[in-house]
Amino acid sequence: MSTAFISPHRKKHSSSGLRGTWQRAVDAQSSNEFTGWVVFVRRAAEKPQALYHRSVSGAFSERLQLAPTPRTVMPIPLQSLLECDPDFIGEAGAKALQWLEKQEVEHRELFLRRLARVLEAEIRQAQSVSPNIIASVEVLARYRASAPEMLSLLRLLLQERPVCENHMYMVSLCRDIASRGSEHAATLADLVESVLDAQVQSGIDPSVEWQTRLVVESFRVLSHLDPNRAAGPVCRWLPSFGVLEITAVLEEVVKAARHDDVSVSPELCAAIGELWDRYINNPALANAPGILAKLLELRGLSGMTSEQLIEQANTSHSPAQLLYLLAMRRPPFLTREGKLSIYSEAIKQLAGSNHRVALQQVLEAVMKDPDLQTKDLLDMVSHAA
Protein backbone atom coordinates (compact mmCIF):
# COMPACT_ATOMS: atom_id res chain seq x y z
CA MET A 1 0.00 0.00 0.00
CA SER A 2 1.40 3.33 -0.88
CA THR A 3 0.43 6.23 1.31
CA ALA A 4 0.84 9.92 1.10
CA PHE A 5 0.51 11.68 4.41
CA ILE A 6 0.35 15.24 5.54
CA SER A 7 0.07 15.87 9.24
CA PRO A 8 -3.34 17.17 10.23
CA HIS A 9 -1.58 19.40 12.75
CA ARG A 10 0.01 21.42 9.98
CA LYS A 11 -2.27 24.40 9.91
CA LYS A 12 -0.21 26.40 7.48
CA HIS A 13 0.97 24.62 4.39
CA SER A 14 2.70 25.63 1.24
CA SER A 15 1.03 25.07 -2.09
CA SER A 16 4.11 23.13 -3.20
CA GLY A 17 3.55 20.74 -0.29
CA LEU A 18 -0.02 20.09 -1.38
CA ARG A 19 1.03 19.84 -4.97
CA GLY A 20 3.54 17.22 -3.88
CA THR A 21 0.80 15.28 -2.13
CA TRP A 22 -1.38 15.49 -5.14
CA GLN A 23 1.46 14.47 -7.42
CA ARG A 24 2.24 11.42 -5.29
CA ALA A 25 -1.41 10.42 -5.34
CA VAL A 26 -1.55 10.76 -9.11
CA ASP A 27 1.73 8.93 -9.59
CA ALA A 28 0.57 6.09 -7.40
CA GLN A 29 -2.74 5.90 -9.20
CA SER A 30 -1.21 5.93 -12.63
CA SER A 31 1.17 3.08 -11.74
CA ASN A 32 -1.73 0.94 -10.49
CA GLU A 33 -0.16 0.66 -7.08
CA PHE A 34 -2.49 3.11 -5.49
CA THR A 35 -4.82 1.48 -3.02
CA GLY A 36 -5.32 4.28 -0.56
CA TRP A 37 -4.19 7.67 0.54
CA VAL A 38 -4.28 10.02 3.41
CA VAL A 39 -5.65 13.40 2.67
CA PHE A 40 -5.40 16.57 4.56
CA VAL A 41 -8.66 18.44 4.76
CA ARG A 42 -8.34 22.16 5.08
CA ARG A 43 -11.56 22.49 6.98
CA ALA A 44 -10.31 20.35 9.81
CA ALA A 45 -11.70 22.69 12.41
CA GLU A 46 -15.21 22.39 11.00
CA LYS A 47 -15.18 18.64 10.37
CA PRO A 48 -12.59 17.04 12.62
CA GLN A 49 -13.91 13.56 11.89
CA ALA A 50 -13.03 14.07 8.25
CA LEU A 51 -9.53 15.17 9.05
CA TYR A 52 -7.78 12.40 7.28
CA HIS A 53 -8.38 9.00 5.77
CA ARG A 54 -5.86 6.25 5.89
CA SER A 55 -7.45 3.94 3.42
CA VAL A 56 -10.17 3.90 0.79
CA SER A 57 -11.43 0.56 1.98
CA GLY A 58 -12.26 -1.42 5.08
CA ALA A 59 -12.67 0.19 8.47
CA PHE A 60 -12.44 3.71 7.15
CA SER A 61 -15.16 3.46 4.56
CA GLU A 62 -17.60 5.37 6.75
CA ARG A 63 -15.20 8.25 7.05
CA LEU A 64 -14.64 8.10 3.34
CA GLN A 65 -18.25 9.03 2.73
CA LEU A 66 -17.47 12.45 4.12
CA ALA A 67 -15.10 12.93 1.23
CA PRO A 68 -16.67 10.80 -1.52
CA THR A 69 -14.33 12.07 -4.20
CA PRO A 70 -10.68 12.95 -3.90
CA ARG A 71 -11.32 16.64 -4.48
CA THR A 72 -9.22 17.45 -1.45
CA VAL A 73 -6.07 16.39 -3.22
CA MET A 74 -6.77 18.90 -5.97
CA PRO A 75 -4.63 22.01 -6.16
CA ILE A 76 -5.93 24.72 -3.83
CA PRO A 77 -7.33 27.11 -6.50
CA LEU A 78 -9.38 24.33 -8.14
CA GLN A 79 -10.44 22.98 -4.79
CA SER A 80 -11.50 26.47 -3.69
CA LEU A 81 -13.66 26.80 -6.77
CA LEU A 82 -15.39 23.55 -5.90
CA GLU A 83 -15.97 24.51 -2.29
CA CYS A 84 -16.42 28.28 -2.16
CA ASP A 85 -19.62 30.12 -1.32
CA PRO A 86 -21.58 30.40 -4.62
CA ASP A 87 -21.59 34.18 -4.23
CA PHE A 88 -17.83 34.14 -4.74
CA ILE A 89 -17.72 31.76 -7.68
CA GLY A 90 -16.74 34.53 -10.08
CA GLU A 91 -13.69 35.50 -8.04
CA ALA A 92 -12.73 31.88 -7.31
CA GLY A 93 -13.06 31.03 -11.01
CA ALA A 94 -10.89 33.96 -12.03
CA LYS A 95 -8.22 32.87 -9.54
CA ALA A 96 -8.38 29.26 -10.76
CA LEU A 97 -7.96 30.39 -14.37
CA GLN A 98 -5.07 32.68 -13.46
CA TRP A 99 -3.41 29.86 -11.57
CA LEU A 100 -3.88 27.40 -14.42
CA GLU A 101 -2.46 29.91 -16.85
CA LYS A 102 0.76 30.07 -14.83
CA GLN A 103 1.31 26.30 -14.86
CA GLU A 104 3.50 24.52 -17.36
CA VAL A 105 1.48 22.89 -20.12
CA GLU A 106 2.20 19.32 -18.98
CA HIS A 107 1.25 20.05 -15.39
CA ARG A 108 -1.87 21.89 -16.44
CA GLU A 109 -2.96 18.94 -18.53
CA LEU A 110 -2.50 16.66 -15.51
CA PHE A 111 -4.50 18.97 -13.26
CA LEU A 112 -7.28 19.28 -15.80
CA ARG A 113 -7.52 15.54 -16.39
CA ARG A 114 -7.72 15.10 -12.65
CA LEU A 115 -10.40 17.78 -12.43
CA ALA A 116 -12.40 16.03 -15.15
CA ARG A 117 -12.31 12.76 -13.20
CA VAL A 118 -13.36 14.46 -9.97
CA LEU A 119 -16.20 16.28 -11.71
CA GLU A 120 -17.49 13.15 -13.41
CA ALA A 121 -17.48 11.24 -10.13
CA GLU A 122 -19.23 14.06 -8.29
CA ILE A 123 -21.86 14.56 -10.96
CA ARG A 124 -22.66 10.84 -10.97
CA GLN A 125 -22.99 10.79 -7.18
CA ALA A 126 -24.66 14.12 -6.53
CA GLN A 127 -28.41 14.37 -6.14
CA SER A 128 -28.29 17.93 -7.39
CA VAL A 129 -25.34 19.50 -9.11
CA SER A 130 -23.93 22.56 -7.36
CA PRO A 131 -23.09 25.85 -9.11
CA ASN A 132 -19.47 25.19 -8.12
CA ILE A 133 -19.39 22.07 -10.25
CA ILE A 134 -20.87 23.93 -13.20
CA ALA A 135 -18.26 26.67 -12.80
CA SER A 136 -15.52 24.03 -12.69
CA VAL A 137 -16.85 22.48 -15.90
CA GLU A 138 -16.62 25.93 -17.49
CA VAL A 139 -13.00 26.22 -16.34
CA LEU A 140 -12.27 22.81 -17.79
CA ALA A 141 -13.89 23.79 -21.09
CA ARG A 142 -11.57 26.78 -21.45
CA TYR A 143 -8.65 24.42 -21.99
CA ARG A 144 -10.14 21.10 -22.98
CA ALA A 145 -13.19 22.02 -25.04
CA SER A 146 -12.40 19.38 -27.66
CA ALA A 147 -11.52 16.60 -25.20
CA PRO A 148 -13.80 13.54 -25.08
CA GLU A 149 -14.44 14.01 -21.37
CA MET A 150 -16.16 17.33 -22.08
CA LEU A 151 -18.76 15.61 -24.25
CA SER A 152 -19.23 12.99 -21.58
CA LEU A 153 -19.71 15.61 -18.84
CA LEU A 154 -22.12 17.64 -20.93
CA ARG A 155 -24.10 14.52 -21.77
CA LEU A 156 -24.39 13.67 -18.09
CA LEU A 157 -25.51 17.18 -17.15
CA LEU A 158 -27.87 17.79 -20.05
CA GLN A 159 -29.65 14.47 -19.68
CA GLU A 160 -30.41 15.22 -16.05
CA ARG A 161 -34.13 15.81 -15.39
CA PRO A 162 -35.98 17.93 -14.43
CA VAL A 163 -34.48 20.78 -16.36
CA CYS A 164 -32.96 23.37 -14.03
CA GLU A 165 -30.80 26.47 -14.10
CA ASN A 166 -27.65 24.40 -14.63
CA HIS A 167 -28.93 23.36 -18.05
CA MET A 168 -28.78 26.97 -19.20
CA TYR A 169 -25.03 27.09 -18.56
CA MET A 170 -24.38 23.68 -20.06
CA VAL A 171 -26.40 24.43 -23.18
CA SER A 172 -24.28 27.55 -23.59
CA LEU A 173 -21.06 25.52 -23.30
CA CYS A 174 -22.08 23.42 -26.31
CA ARG A 175 -21.10 26.39 -28.47
CA ASP A 176 -17.49 25.98 -27.32
CA ILE A 177 -17.42 22.22 -27.74
CA ALA A 178 -18.56 21.95 -31.35
CA SER A 179 -19.28 24.05 -34.37
CA ARG A 180 -21.31 23.54 -37.53
CA GLY A 181 -20.30 20.38 -39.35
CA SER A 182 -17.99 19.15 -36.59
CA GLU A 183 -18.01 15.62 -35.22
CA HIS A 184 -20.23 16.17 -32.19
CA ALA A 185 -22.48 18.91 -33.57
CA ALA A 186 -25.43 16.60 -34.24
CA THR A 187 -25.20 14.86 -30.85
CA LEU A 188 -25.08 18.16 -28.99
CA ALA A 189 -27.90 19.65 -31.07
CA ASP A 190 -30.02 16.59 -30.15
CA LEU A 191 -29.29 17.15 -26.47
CA VAL A 192 -30.08 20.86 -26.65
CA GLU A 193 -33.32 20.22 -28.48
CA SER A 194 -34.37 17.64 -25.91
CA VAL A 195 -33.67 20.12 -23.08
CA LEU A 196 -35.72 22.78 -24.85
CA ASP A 197 -38.58 20.36 -25.51
CA ALA A 198 -38.63 19.28 -21.87
CA GLN A 199 -38.62 22.84 -20.58
CA VAL A 200 -41.32 24.12 -22.93
CA GLN A 201 -43.53 21.13 -22.16
CA SER A 202 -43.22 21.77 -18.43
CA GLY A 203 -44.00 25.46 -19.00
CA ILE A 204 -41.96 28.65 -19.14
CA ASP A 205 -42.54 31.13 -16.37
CA PRO A 206 -41.64 34.61 -17.70
CA SER A 207 -40.81 35.74 -14.16
CA VAL A 208 -38.13 33.05 -13.83
CA GLU A 209 -35.13 34.57 -15.51
CA TRP A 210 -33.15 31.40 -16.16
CA GLN A 211 -36.06 29.83 -18.03
CA THR A 212 -36.27 32.68 -20.51
CA ARG A 213 -32.48 32.76 -20.86
CA LEU A 214 -32.42 29.02 -21.46
CA VAL A 215 -34.86 29.43 -24.34
CA VAL A 216 -32.78 32.16 -25.98
CA GLU A 217 -29.53 30.29 -25.45
CA SER A 218 -30.94 27.05 -26.88
CA PHE A 219 -31.78 28.79 -30.15
CA ARG A 220 -28.38 30.49 -30.25
CA VAL A 221 -26.64 27.16 -29.80
CA LEU A 222 -28.83 25.42 -32.38
CA SER A 223 -28.15 28.21 -34.85
CA HIS A 224 -24.43 27.80 -34.18
CA LEU A 225 -24.38 24.00 -34.38
CA ASP A 226 -26.87 23.48 -37.17
CA PRO A 227 -28.85 26.39 -38.67
CA ASN A 228 -31.31 23.93 -40.23
CA ARG A 229 -32.36 22.90 -36.72
CA ALA A 230 -32.86 26.50 -35.56
CA ALA A 231 -35.23 27.10 -38.48
CA GLY A 232 -36.69 23.60 -38.28
CA PRO A 233 -39.42 21.78 -36.34
CA VAL A 234 -38.20 23.27 -33.03
CA CYS A 235 -39.83 26.51 -34.22
CA ARG A 236 -43.20 25.00 -33.30
CA TRP A 237 -42.45 26.36 -29.81
CA LEU A 238 -42.04 29.99 -30.87
CA PRO A 239 -45.62 31.03 -30.03
CA SER A 240 -45.06 29.78 -26.44
CA PHE A 241 -42.40 32.42 -25.79
CA GLY A 242 -43.00 35.75 -24.11
CA VAL A 243 -42.15 39.23 -25.30
CA LEU A 244 -38.75 39.34 -23.63
CA GLU A 245 -37.24 36.24 -25.15
CA ILE A 246 -38.98 36.23 -28.53
CA THR A 247 -36.95 39.19 -29.84
CA ALA A 248 -33.63 37.42 -29.30
CA VAL A 249 -34.99 34.04 -30.42
CA LEU A 250 -36.33 35.47 -33.69
CA GLU A 251 -32.99 37.17 -34.30
CA GLU A 252 -31.31 33.77 -34.11
CA VAL A 253 -33.92 32.16 -36.35
CA VAL A 254 -33.41 34.94 -38.91
CA LYS A 255 -29.64 34.44 -38.76
CA ALA A 256 -30.12 30.71 -39.33
CA ALA A 257 -32.61 31.19 -42.15
CA ARG A 258 -30.25 33.60 -43.92
CA HIS A 259 -27.90 30.70 -44.75
CA ASP A 260 -28.26 29.72 -48.40
CA ASP A 261 -28.67 26.01 -47.63
CA VAL A 262 -31.35 26.48 -44.97
CA SER A 263 -34.99 26.24 -45.89
CA VAL A 264 -37.82 27.59 -43.80
CA SER A 265 -39.69 24.68 -42.22
CA PRO A 266 -43.51 24.35 -42.22
CA GLU A 267 -43.39 24.64 -38.42
CA LEU A 268 -41.61 27.99 -38.72
CA CYS A 269 -44.13 29.20 -41.32
CA ALA A 270 -47.01 28.30 -39.00
CA ALA A 271 -45.31 30.01 -36.04
CA ILE A 272 -44.67 33.17 -38.08
CA GLY A 273 -48.38 33.34 -38.92
CA GLU A 274 -49.45 32.92 -35.31
CA LEU A 275 -46.95 35.44 -33.97
CA TRP A 276 -47.77 37.94 -36.71
CA ASP A 277 -51.45 37.89 -35.77
CA ARG A 278 -50.60 38.29 -32.07
CA TYR A 279 -48.29 41.29 -32.45
CA ILE A 280 -50.19 43.03 -35.22
CA ASN A 281 -53.27 43.03 -33.01
CA ASN A 282 -51.36 44.16 -29.90
CA PRO A 283 -49.05 47.00 -30.95
CA ALA A 284 -48.63 48.08 -27.32
CA LEU A 285 -46.71 44.90 -26.45
CA ALA A 286 -43.06 45.59 -25.69
CA ASN A 287 -40.95 45.82 -28.84
CA ALA A 288 -43.89 44.81 -31.05
CA PRO A 289 -42.51 46.76 -34.07
CA GLY A 290 -39.07 45.13 -33.73
CA ILE A 291 -40.65 41.68 -33.53
CA LEU A 292 -42.90 42.33 -36.53
CA ALA A 293 -39.92 43.52 -38.59
CA LYS A 294 -38.11 40.25 -37.87
CA LEU A 295 -41.22 38.28 -38.82
CA LEU A 296 -41.44 40.27 -42.03
CA GLU A 297 -37.85 39.36 -42.88
CA LEU A 298 -38.62 35.69 -42.17
CA ARG A 299 -41.57 35.93 -44.53
CA GLY A 300 -39.23 37.31 -47.15
CA LEU A 301 -36.80 34.47 -46.53
CA SER A 302 -39.64 31.99 -46.94
CA GLY A 303 -40.32 33.28 -50.44
CA MET A 304 -42.60 36.32 -50.24
CA THR A 305 -41.89 38.97 -52.85
CA SER A 306 -41.14 42.57 -51.90
CA GLU A 307 -44.65 43.58 -53.06
CA GLN A 308 -46.19 40.99 -50.76
CA LEU A 309 -44.00 42.20 -47.89
CA ILE A 310 -45.14 45.79 -48.43
CA GLU A 311 -48.73 44.56 -48.52
CA GLN A 312 -48.16 42.78 -45.19
CA ALA A 313 -46.54 45.86 -43.64
CA ASN A 314 -49.52 47.96 -44.72
CA THR A 315 -51.81 45.85 -42.53
CA SER A 316 -49.91 47.00 -39.43
CA HIS A 317 -50.61 49.82 -37.03
CA SER A 318 -47.63 51.77 -38.39
CA PRO A 319 -46.41 50.64 -41.84
CA ALA A 320 -43.76 53.40 -41.89
CA GLN A 321 -42.19 52.09 -38.70
CA LEU A 322 -42.17 48.51 -39.95
CA LEU A 323 -40.73 49.31 -43.38
CA TYR A 324 -38.07 51.50 -41.76
CA LEU A 325 -37.02 48.68 -39.44
CA LEU A 326 -36.98 46.20 -42.33
CA ALA A 327 -34.95 48.56 -44.51
CA MET A 328 -32.42 49.18 -41.71
CA ARG A 329 -31.93 45.41 -41.34
CA ARG A 330 -30.77 45.39 -44.99
CA PRO A 331 -32.28 41.98 -45.70
CA PRO A 332 -29.85 40.08 -47.92
CA PHE A 333 -32.49 38.03 -49.74
CA LEU A 334 -33.82 41.00 -51.68
CA THR A 335 -32.84 41.48 -55.30
CA ARG A 336 -31.89 44.95 -56.51
CA GLU A 337 -35.48 45.48 -57.67
CA GLY A 338 -36.79 44.19 -54.35
CA LYS A 339 -34.58 46.61 -52.44
CA LEU A 340 -35.71 49.45 -54.69
CA SER A 341 -39.36 48.82 -53.97
CA ILE A 342 -38.88 48.35 -50.18
CA TYR A 343 -36.72 51.47 -49.85
CA SER A 344 -39.08 53.50 -52.06
CA GLU A 345 -42.11 52.51 -50.05
CA ALA A 346 -40.28 53.13 -46.75
CA ILE A 347 -39.24 56.61 -47.91
CA LYS A 348 -42.77 57.36 -49.06
CA GLN A 349 -44.38 56.18 -45.83
CA LEU A 350 -41.82 57.89 -43.57
CA ALA A 351 -42.20 61.18 -45.44
CA GLY A 352 -45.98 60.86 -45.13
CA SER A 353 -45.76 60.16 -41.37
CA ASN A 354 -43.25 62.97 -40.84
CA HIS A 355 -40.70 60.55 -39.34
CA ARG A 356 -37.81 62.80 -40.29
CA VAL A 357 -34.97 61.17 -38.38
CA ALA A 358 -35.94 57.74 -39.66
CA LEU A 359 -36.27 59.09 -43.19
CA GLN A 360 -32.79 60.56 -43.03
CA GLN A 361 -31.37 57.23 -41.86
CA VAL A 362 -33.04 55.31 -44.70
CA LEU A 363 -31.69 57.79 -47.25
CA GLU A 364 -28.21 57.34 -45.78
CA ALA A 365 -28.64 53.55 -45.99
CA VAL A 366 -29.64 53.83 -49.66
CA MET A 367 -26.57 55.97 -50.37
CA LYS A 368 -24.32 53.34 -48.78
CA ASP A 369 -25.91 50.35 -50.54
CA PRO A 370 -23.44 49.11 -53.16
CA ASP A 371 -26.26 47.70 -55.33
CA LEU A 372 -27.94 51.08 -55.74
CA GLN A 373 -26.91 54.25 -57.52
CA THR A 374 -27.59 57.96 -57.10
CA LYS A 375 -30.13 57.75 -59.91
CA ASP A 376 -32.07 55.15 -57.89
CA LEU A 377 -32.16 57.50 -54.91
CA LEU A 378 -33.53 60.32 -57.08
CA ASP A 379 -36.18 57.95 -58.47
CA MET A 380 -37.21 56.95 -54.95
CA VAL A 381 -37.47 60.54 -53.75
CA SER A 382 -39.54 61.57 -56.77
CA HIS A 383 -41.74 58.49 -56.23
CA ALA A 384 -42.24 59.51 -52.59
CA ALA A 385 -42.99 63.12 -53.57
Next chain:
Amino acid sequence: MPLQNFLALYAAPLVRDPAPLRTGDVVFHISVDAPGPSRRWTARAFAHAGLVARDLADYQLGEPVDVFHMGRRVERDAWFDSVNGSRVDLAGRLAELDDSVRSRLIDKALEYFHRRPRMLSDHRSWYWMGEPQSSCHPRLPDENSAYGFSCSTFVDHCYSEVGQHLVDLESMPLTTARELQELRAVFRHNTQATPFRRLYPGYLIGAFDLDRYPFRPDNWDDWKDHGRYIPAHMLIS
Protein backbone atom coordinates in the same frame (compact mmCIF):
# COMPACT_ATOMS: atom_id res chain seq x y z
CA MET B 1 -41.18 69.71 -22.81
CA PRO B 2 -37.84 67.91 -23.23
CA LEU B 3 -37.39 67.41 -19.48
CA GLN B 4 -40.32 66.44 -17.26
CA ASN B 5 -39.73 66.86 -13.54
CA PHE B 6 -42.21 64.63 -11.74
CA LEU B 7 -40.93 65.70 -8.33
CA ALA B 8 -41.86 69.28 -9.15
CA LEU B 9 -45.23 68.14 -10.53
CA TYR B 10 -45.88 66.19 -7.34
CA ALA B 11 -44.98 69.23 -5.24
CA ALA B 12 -47.41 71.42 -7.17
CA PRO B 13 -50.32 69.09 -8.01
CA LEU B 14 -52.74 71.84 -9.03
CA VAL B 15 -50.76 72.72 -12.12
CA ARG B 16 -50.31 69.14 -13.13
CA ASP B 17 -50.87 68.13 -16.76
CA PRO B 18 -51.06 64.54 -17.96
CA ALA B 19 -47.53 63.41 -18.66
CA PRO B 20 -47.18 60.37 -20.88
CA LEU B 21 -43.94 58.41 -20.99
CA ARG B 22 -42.90 57.12 -24.37
CA THR B 23 -40.83 54.14 -25.41
CA GLY B 24 -37.17 55.15 -25.46
CA ASP B 25 -37.53 58.20 -23.19
CA VAL B 26 -34.61 58.54 -20.78
CA VAL B 27 -35.72 58.33 -17.15
CA PHE B 28 -33.80 59.28 -14.02
CA HIS B 29 -34.00 58.38 -10.36
CA ILE B 30 -32.44 61.21 -8.37
CA SER B 31 -34.17 61.25 -4.96
CA VAL B 32 -34.91 59.07 -1.96
CA ASP B 33 -37.98 59.40 0.25
CA ALA B 34 -36.88 60.74 3.61
CA PRO B 35 -38.25 58.87 6.64
CA GLY B 36 -41.17 60.49 8.41
CA PRO B 37 -44.85 61.21 7.82
CA SER B 38 -44.44 64.24 5.55
CA ARG B 39 -43.18 63.39 2.13
CA ARG B 40 -39.76 64.96 1.61
CA TRP B 41 -36.78 63.87 -0.40
CA THR B 42 -33.05 63.71 -0.15
CA ALA B 43 -30.77 63.56 -3.20
CA ARG B 44 -29.36 60.15 -4.05
CA ALA B 45 -25.60 59.91 -3.85
CA PHE B 46 -25.58 58.50 -7.39
CA ALA B 47 -28.44 59.18 -9.80
CA HIS B 48 -29.66 56.26 -11.89
CA ALA B 49 -30.70 56.37 -15.55
CA GLY B 50 -32.61 54.03 -17.87
CA LEU B 51 -34.78 53.73 -20.98
CA VAL B 52 -38.56 53.42 -20.94
CA ALA B 53 -39.40 49.99 -22.36
CA ARG B 54 -42.95 50.78 -23.41
CA ASP B 55 -45.42 53.65 -23.56
CA LEU B 56 -47.33 54.72 -20.47
CA ALA B 57 -50.32 56.95 -21.09
CA ASP B 58 -50.31 59.09 -17.96
CA TYR B 59 -47.50 58.77 -15.46
CA GLN B 60 -47.61 60.06 -11.90
CA LEU B 61 -44.75 59.92 -9.42
CA GLY B 62 -44.34 56.42 -7.97
CA GLU B 63 -46.34 54.48 -10.55
CA PRO B 64 -44.55 51.44 -12.00
CA VAL B 65 -42.70 52.03 -15.25
CA ASP B 66 -41.00 49.33 -17.36
CA VAL B 67 -37.38 50.36 -17.74
CA PHE B 68 -34.24 48.93 -19.34
CA HIS B 69 -31.22 49.95 -17.28
CA MET B 70 -27.68 48.99 -16.42
CA GLY B 71 -27.48 47.52 -12.95
CA ARG B 72 -25.20 44.54 -12.48
CA ARG B 73 -26.18 43.82 -16.10
CA VAL B 74 -28.63 45.34 -18.54
CA GLU B 75 -31.87 44.54 -16.79
CA ARG B 76 -35.56 45.20 -17.25
CA ASP B 77 -37.37 46.25 -14.10
CA ALA B 78 -40.44 48.06 -12.92
CA TRP B 79 -39.33 51.35 -11.41
CA PHE B 80 -41.62 52.53 -8.62
CA ASP B 81 -39.72 52.30 -5.35
CA SER B 82 -37.35 55.11 -4.40
CA VAL B 83 -35.92 53.30 -1.39
CA ASN B 84 -35.39 49.65 -2.32
CA GLY B 85 -35.36 49.98 -6.09
CA SER B 86 -35.70 52.85 -8.52
CA ARG B 87 -38.39 55.37 -9.38
CA VAL B 88 -38.95 57.72 -12.29
CA ASP B 89 -38.31 61.23 -10.94
CA LEU B 90 -37.35 62.88 -14.22
CA ALA B 91 -37.90 61.97 -17.86
CA GLY B 92 -36.02 63.34 -20.84
CA ARG B 93 -37.37 63.27 -24.36
CA LEU B 94 -35.66 64.02 -27.62
CA ALA B 95 -38.50 65.86 -29.35
CA GLU B 96 -37.44 64.93 -32.86
CA LEU B 97 -37.15 61.23 -32.12
CA ASP B 98 -39.97 59.59 -34.08
CA ASP B 99 -41.71 56.30 -33.33
CA SER B 100 -39.65 54.42 -35.88
CA VAL B 101 -36.33 55.33 -34.30
CA ARG B 102 -37.73 54.76 -30.81
CA SER B 103 -38.58 51.17 -31.67
CA ARG B 104 -35.09 50.60 -33.07
CA LEU B 105 -33.63 52.05 -29.86
CA ILE B 106 -35.41 49.42 -27.78
CA ASP B 107 -34.38 46.69 -30.20
CA LYS B 108 -30.77 47.78 -29.54
CA ALA B 109 -31.25 47.76 -25.76
CA LEU B 110 -32.61 44.22 -26.00
CA GLU B 111 -29.43 43.06 -27.73
CA TYR B 112 -27.61 43.70 -24.46
CA PHE B 113 -30.40 42.32 -22.31
CA HIS B 114 -29.94 38.78 -23.62
CA ARG B 115 -26.35 38.06 -22.69
CA ARG B 116 -24.69 34.69 -22.86
CA PRO B 117 -25.07 32.60 -19.67
CA ARG B 118 -21.80 31.80 -17.92
CA MET B 119 -21.62 30.65 -14.34
CA LEU B 120 -18.18 32.24 -13.97
CA SER B 121 -19.32 35.66 -15.12
CA ASP B 122 -22.98 35.60 -14.06
CA HIS B 123 -21.84 35.95 -10.48
CA ARG B 124 -19.86 39.07 -11.30
CA SER B 125 -21.16 42.50 -11.99
CA TRP B 126 -20.64 43.84 -15.51
CA TYR B 127 -21.11 47.39 -14.31
CA TRP B 128 -18.19 49.52 -15.45
CA MET B 129 -17.41 52.97 -14.17
CA GLY B 130 -15.01 53.96 -16.91
CA GLU B 131 -14.83 54.31 -20.68
CA PRO B 132 -17.87 52.39 -22.01
CA GLN B 133 -17.23 48.98 -23.58
CA SER B 134 -19.79 47.57 -25.99
CA SER B 135 -18.23 44.16 -26.67
CA CYS B 136 -15.91 43.29 -23.77
CA HIS B 137 -15.32 43.94 -20.08
CA PRO B 138 -11.92 44.89 -18.68
CA ARG B 139 -12.34 42.54 -15.74
CA LEU B 140 -13.54 39.61 -17.84
CA PRO B 141 -10.88 39.17 -20.50
CA ASP B 142 -12.02 35.62 -21.30
CA GLU B 143 -15.68 36.54 -21.81
CA ASN B 144 -16.31 37.23 -25.48
CA SER B 145 -19.92 38.35 -25.18
CA ALA B 146 -19.49 40.84 -22.35
CA TYR B 147 -19.95 44.60 -22.16
CA GLY B 148 -19.15 47.24 -19.58
CA PHE B 149 -21.41 50.24 -19.02
CA SER B 150 -22.53 52.51 -16.25
CA CYS B 151 -26.22 53.40 -16.24
CA SER B 152 -25.64 56.65 -18.11
CA THR B 153 -23.11 55.30 -20.63
CA PHE B 154 -25.57 52.50 -21.48
CA VAL B 155 -28.32 55.02 -22.22
CA ASP B 156 -25.96 57.20 -24.22
CA HIS B 157 -24.63 54.19 -26.15
CA CYS B 158 -28.13 53.06 -27.19
CA TYR B 159 -28.92 56.57 -28.43
CA SER B 160 -25.69 56.84 -30.37
CA GLU B 161 -26.39 53.43 -31.97
CA VAL B 162 -29.45 54.97 -33.60
CA GLY B 163 -27.53 58.06 -34.65
CA GLN B 164 -28.44 60.41 -31.79
CA HIS B 165 -25.64 61.96 -29.73
CA LEU B 166 -26.93 63.37 -26.47
CA VAL B 167 -23.64 64.55 -24.96
CA ASP B 168 -20.34 65.58 -26.54
CA LEU B 169 -18.30 62.85 -24.88
CA GLU B 170 -14.97 64.09 -26.21
CA SER B 171 -15.37 67.47 -24.50
CA MET B 172 -16.11 66.06 -21.05
CA PRO B 173 -13.39 66.65 -18.44
CA LEU B 174 -11.22 63.82 -17.14
CA THR B 175 -11.86 62.59 -13.61
CA THR B 176 -9.53 64.01 -10.98
CA ALA B 177 -7.45 61.82 -8.68
CA ARG B 178 -9.84 62.56 -5.83
CA GLU B 179 -12.91 61.67 -7.89
CA LEU B 180 -11.26 58.43 -8.95
CA GLN B 181 -10.54 57.60 -5.32
CA GLU B 182 -14.17 58.26 -4.38
CA LEU B 183 -15.46 56.16 -7.25
CA ARG B 184 -13.14 53.32 -6.35
CA ALA B 185 -14.44 53.41 -2.78
CA VAL B 186 -17.96 52.77 -4.07
CA PHE B 187 -17.56 50.71 -7.26
CA ARG B 188 -14.30 49.09 -6.19
CA HIS B 189 -12.72 46.95 -8.92
CA ASN B 190 -15.38 47.94 -11.43
CA THR B 191 -13.75 51.35 -11.72
CA GLN B 192 -11.22 52.26 -14.37
CA ALA B 193 -7.80 52.70 -12.80
CA THR B 194 -6.74 55.59 -15.01
CA PRO B 195 -8.53 58.96 -15.41
CA PHE B 196 -11.47 58.83 -17.81
CA ARG B 197 -14.28 61.03 -19.05
CA ARG B 198 -17.11 60.27 -16.68
CA LEU B 199 -20.60 60.71 -18.08
CA TYR B 200 -22.57 61.98 -15.10
CA PRO B 201 -26.34 61.39 -15.27
CA GLY B 202 -26.46 65.14 -14.57
CA TYR B 203 -25.01 65.78 -18.03
CA LEU B 204 -27.81 63.78 -19.66
CA ILE B 205 -30.37 65.63 -17.54
CA GLY B 206 -28.72 68.91 -18.54
CA ALA B 207 -28.95 68.01 -22.24
CA PHE B 208 -32.71 67.55 -21.97
CA ASP B 209 -33.11 70.53 -19.66
CA LEU B 210 -31.45 72.89 -22.14
CA ASP B 211 -32.75 70.88 -25.12
CA ARG B 212 -29.27 71.11 -26.64
CA TYR B 213 -27.60 68.12 -28.33
CA PRO B 214 -24.90 67.12 -28.16
CA PHE B 215 -24.65 68.73 -24.74
CA ARG B 216 -21.46 70.79 -24.34
CA PRO B 217 -21.75 73.31 -21.47
CA ASP B 218 -19.14 75.94 -20.66
CA ASN B 219 -18.71 74.60 -17.16
CA TRP B 220 -19.25 70.87 -16.82
CA ASP B 221 -18.93 70.98 -13.02
CA ASP B 222 -22.18 72.96 -12.77
CA TRP B 223 -24.09 70.00 -14.20
CA LYS B 224 -22.74 67.20 -12.06
CA ASP B 225 -25.21 67.74 -9.24
CA HIS B 226 -28.63 66.21 -9.93
CA GLY B 227 -29.99 67.41 -6.54
CA ARG B 228 -30.82 70.77 -8.12
CA TYR B 229 -33.88 69.16 -9.72
CA ILE B 230 -35.50 68.41 -6.35
CA PRO B 231 -37.82 71.32 -5.45
CA ALA B 232 -36.07 73.30 -2.71
CA HIS B 233 -39.02 73.22 -0.29
CA MET B 234 -39.22 69.43 -0.52
CA LEU B 235 -35.50 68.81 -0.13
CA ILE B 236 -33.91 67.59 3.08
CA SER B 237 -30.19 68.04 2.72
